[in-house]
Amino acid sequence: MKSIFYALFLGLCIFANAQNKLSGTVTDENKNTLENVIVSIPELHKETKTNAQGVYELSNLPSGSFAVIFTHADYDSNTSTVKLNQSEIALDITLTEAHTHHIDEVIISTVFNKMQSQNVMKVENKKIKDFEQKGVTSLVEGLATIPGVSNVSTGTSIGKPVIRGLSGNRVLIYTQGVRLENQQFGEEHGLGLNDSGIESVEVIKGPASLLYGSDALGGVLYFNPEKFANANSYSADLSQKFFSNTLGSSTQFGLKTSSENWKFLVRGGYNTHADYKLPDGNRVTNTRFEETDFKTGISYSNSSFSSTFRYNVNLMNLGLPEELGVNTTVRNPDFPRQGVFSQIASLHNKFYFKNSKLDLDLGYISNDRKEFEDSLQPILDMDLQTFNFDAKYYLPHIGKIETIVGVQGMSQTNKNFGEEILIPNAKTNDIGALITSNYEWKKNTIQLGVRFDNRNISTETHGVVGEEGYFKAIDRNFNSFNASLGYKTSISEKLTVRLNLASGFRAPNLAELTSNGVHEGSNRYEIGNANLKNEQNIQADLNVEYGNKHFEFFVNGFYNKINNYIFISPNGSVIDDNDVYDYVQANANLYGGEAGVHFHPHPMDWLHVTSSFESVIGKRESGEYLPLIPSNKWSNTIKTELKWNGFKEGYFSLNLDTFFAQNNVGEFETSTSEYSLLNLGFGGIVSWNTFKFSLNLSANNVLDRNYISHLSRLKADGISNMGRNFVVGLKFNL
Template sequence: MRKILVLLSMSVVWCAVSAQNTFVLSGKITDEKNKELPGAAIVVSPGEKGVVSDARGNYRIDGITEGKYQVRVSFIGYRELTDSVQVSSNSTFNCKLKFVPLNLQEVVVTDNYAETRKKEETLNVEVVNDDFLRQNAGGSLMKSLERLPGVSTIDIGSGHSKPVIRGLGFNRVVVVENGVKHEGQQWGADHGLEIDQYSVDNVEVIKGPASLMFGSDAVGGVIDIKQNHLPVDHSINGEVNLVGKTNNNLLGTSVEVAGRKDWFFARLQATVLDYGDYKVPADSVDIYSYRVPLYKNHLRNTAGYERNWHLSFGIVKPRFQSRFFVSNISSKSGFFANAHGLEPRNVDTELHDKSNRDILYPFQQVDHFKVVNKNWWKYGKTSFTADLGFQRNFRQEKSYYTSHGYMPPVFPDTMSFAADLEREFDKYVYTGTLKASLEQNTQTTYTAGISSEYQENRIDGRGFIIPAFQQFTLGGFLVAKHSFSEKSLLQFGLRFDYGTIKTEAYYDWFSSPTENGSSYLQRAQDLDRSFSNVSWSAGYSYSPEHWLLKVNVGKSFRMPIAKELAANGVNYHHFSYEVGNPDLSAEVSYQLDGGVEYHSQKLAVGITPFLNYFPNYIYLNPTSEHDRLYGNGNQVYIYQQSEVFRLGGELHAHYQLLKSLQVGIMGEYVYSEQLSGEKKGFTLPFSPPASAIVNLKYRKEKFLFFQHAYTSVDYRLTAAQNNIVPPEETTDAYQTVNLGMGGEVKIRQQNLKLSLQVQNLFNTRYFNHTSYYRLINLPESGRNFILNVSIPFSGEIK
């Protein structure tokens, strides 16, 4: 009955929408020399209505209702262009396609969409596309984004990275995929994000407090991942990606096929990656007081694989669309055998060193299934969006059974879990968001919405660190934007959030001696906490010719997570015994952001400073205690809160030395200080040091048999980090050099996109202060050649 009512409601809305007046959008597509471009693809969104230009470059799109639209124009051999147009009658939109103009950064999407997003958002935004990701491919999507100023990662191994924006990471940065917040086991350092970087069209990185639109956890910023490109009507297209990396002998491929006929479209993609143990420029590492030799510079048991698939399909109408995204990310990877559990002497080196591609104990298996439904429809000047999502994250960590403390020396055969199952997490997430946007006039827009999320995380296995929990959040928001002119924008927003978290009691599966004999000790108690808060944001953007000025002030908040409230176990990857604090309050953040940018035909420069204040920042505080009965002798860490002040910013500048030669510099700096608590006067753990990239990039429209050829050199300078929180160690400064080159090659009628990277060209031995492996003096990966070949194809559906 509920489904019937929903269908009837949609039918009524559709009939009402269809009764509106419609107009025609037409125009002409040419190049910079006014040469007509026949066969260019023109897509109008929302609505995703598209056509192809005729023999003279002309096009015509019927059935356009009144409102503001984005027009995306693409043509093989030219840079895609996206711009906005206001339709209130029959309208004309002409455009000239050109080849890579100078922009503020060569890393951003070089079209009008990036410039428009920067002007429409009072926070600082970076926009990158699939070309950038291909040319800067790392071991994961987050490593690929690390080249952006203000973005770094916390790493463990070659393929597990967590995003950090301006020194804030974990549950202070929200990752959004197709409008739905990505939820896995992101509280763990070794728990990488289950995102396939080959399925991404573009990424928007919002730096600063974004809780207003994205809810709790967006204190530090947002990584907004989108798969929004649709094929033109009556067409089929796709791409084959081939990738290889020398450091860990990675081989992989990703194949995509998409098509559209009239109002229906579908897209299918599959990705397969296999890699071996990765190499470091060292023949041994220090694990506390024990020296571990490395066989041929390989980290034992860091091999792995990924098996991913994605399916999207939906209905695309001028005033209504519904898209479905279904995906499954599956991976298996080993943990560095000598560091897991701090038992380097017990590792069977002969077994591990037989092959650098096998996956032995200890290892992890992760399977992330996701379904997202995005709906959009428009009535008059009001548009509505509804995003629904379901996710299941299933994760297992396995290792040989080893008795610690009072655990039995032989694993009993009466347990409900296997002896090798160290930990298991099974998380179910249900998400819903409804938004309405009203264009009161061409100057003022109101957006109101409500969002909700329910999580249930179950646990299993012989090890314990966090209890099973259920979490519910509900929030409502209102955002108003007013444009005084095309150059001046004021934005204000208000949001209310309410959330609850319930953790379940947990008892050891083995008995421990007590004063009255022995008993099963309780590690976690039943806990029921609720939180509520009001967030707000106000910002102003002014963009006169050649300049962009913006300022934003806001308040954000974050609920404590289950680990912070109720942890009580060993974190093998942090080499610590962690204890939660059930009395933690919700974290609050106040931040002031600014930005000044200037761009001309040859010069682009900008600075984006920020100030940040936390009255009650939550952090993991190291104590002087060591737990030898249940924690394998690891140091005890307890979650606490303190008053924290932060400041910093990013600098970027680019200058066109010659027609084809560009030089640039990008830098970032973050300063943090605790103003209260036991660590008053200290910084925050894992604070990134100051760093800068000096870049030289040469572009040539045609070089030998390459079209749109480029060569790029990055010289990265990273300062020493002496401002630490014990037991962290100081980290020396270092410099690395990365090379990049590529272009397009045409073989008969087939285009190929080639990109080659050489990361850490001189095989420099250095330490990354934000890597968890820094604790055991493990250097970063050595020299790595990365080759990516993309083979696009297209056809017509009769």
């Protein structure tokens, strides 16, 4: 195995072979040494712990500037930037007693890998552990707990993330460092990711085309995979969750092992859920689903380069709900149903030179989606194959100016093998180039960049002219220049202001360009428009944050102007008893924002009170409201920290989410009434002699409220969302 990896990576280029060591002592404010402080360098996948004398050491490090994070459960975290340019560097750190429990995260999704306090763009960073404490049924349901993020759902198994009113192909998903492509244009095509083996998610709320090209017009969800084990260590874990409402079960098993240079991990998961139950006791027929997920990774690193290969295979078998039928707790989905087989392979390489570095990422995504109507013979069978690459060169610093030049590309093929065809066989090719710079001085940071992209879409002719399912061949090129300018300043030690102005674009997708037939999910005959233009937007964002040891608040405001916004509109004709809709374009505007506070009074530092409010309004320039705009939401949480003998990192939380009435509705939508949901949580780490495990207990919709979310696709049929749900989660370190 080692010989294979040496052949693959060592032959790529010649490196400077500098080896550095970072070491030091961690103490508290009284100069007492601290044991078991986690010391990590995220960019290098390096991590260790301090020993009984508070001493740590990280060796075999490349040259360059890196963020080093020091964390301990009882102390506020510390993040320091260290420049490694000689064989041995000493860094001693003093940690203060925990008050805010705030970690200054290193942000991966914004390419400069800055700490959030240095970043010109406000990026939400949430741990998957936080979602687990909330007892969510799916990953996309957890995303919807982040201010500014919502969820278009079809039952419990299908969910599509919404960022400030934009969804589908307007939100780009990254996982394992590569863009996820899974026919996301479809209303019944969900996120397609399992939280197994994912550590955290970063949310960019706003256009990120400078960094990612087409489809990042509305924002980016960047999922960070779990870390490898520390050097010269081994770990294994088993976790189990139970869901009362769906009689569901979620099982995960993970194994990690690492030497000084080599790292390996493997993780498997299996989820199964019956139909979800309503407050009146009925179950929503065919909302059941089964999911099998497998992830593995292997990494090699030394002081000159690192290379990480990750692979994920996911199999989803999910029902497509249509009505309230016979109540059953059967788990095998009935007809109609979907079977989705997805594979994601990624290879990430970092090459470290004396004063610069090169990132080279390669990705392969396979998405095989089948739909079964009334038999095991699929009526719809789409196979999507995607290859992409991303190369970024970090130039040597010129004073305090950091500059990155990069090139990204994608090659994609879509093929049909079923009787029904939603979109024709097609090829899509992307190429984009960017340059961006970051400059810091005193308490200020400015970042700017420009980018050019080209997308070519070519399709094949299919069917008979004048009949449903006829697709005329097209060959279109879409070009776009985009730019971004961001500024951050610390007005005082506790007050930070960020202002960003950025443009983005989205090339029309295949459904919008070529559709010619009945969309079964909405009973519409949809006709595409081969002459559609790019959606092009420009958005202004303002972020203000204040924080001291006991009080924090934030305010985020945005204004988003979108030219050539694509939507469907009835043309007044009827085909086979179905109203006909055309894809058309018009200019649109979205505006709103999020605000929140966090209060943890002294001396009751164990008490945390948080409150947040989010709002977005979307209109076409002609005055009509845009569809799928989430209702205003007010979220309030009281959380206490619990500690006693044998019980660590304990918590109890009470959360009340209020969703206001949504009367600003688009075409084909109906208004939604106001409702509130009460949720409870309790958990921590239980220790008994040498036996230790983590426990999470949740009760969601405690009052069993009957409600319909504005973004539920079952709303048109008058079907309510899930009733009361108790969740029990256990995790054992083996």
